[in-house]
Amino acid sequence: MKPLKLTKQQRKVLDYIKAHPGATTADIQRNTFITCPSGRITEMRQMGVPIVSIGQKKYSGAKAFEMYAIREPKPQQLAMV
Numbered sequence: 001m002k003p004l005k006l007t008k009q010q011r012k013v014l015d016y017i018k019a020h021p022g023a024t025t026a027d028i029q030r031n032t033f034i035t036c037p038s039g040r041i042t043e044m045r046q047m048g049v050p051i052v053s054i055g056q057k058k059y060s061g062a063k064a065f066e067m068y069a070i071r072e073p074k075p076q077q078l079a080m081v
Helices: 009-019 024-032 037-046
Strands: 052-056 063-072
Touching: 009 024, 009 037, 009 063, 024 037, 024 063, 037 052
Parallel strands: none
Antiparallel strands: 052 063
């Protein structure tokens, strides 16, 4: 499988999510200055990047924010001979 070609914004969002599992869209916006991280997340998901929603944070008087993380691959099982 060849490496993914990500834009600078996609790379920033991906790196932030990797470093901060459970980050919300607002967290990503505030700390990367990318105004539409959900758009970058959608693009990367379409490319096969395993970004998953792991829940929602709700702040009083605001709509719930999705929390994102990277799905880590499970170790392959060894065959018993």
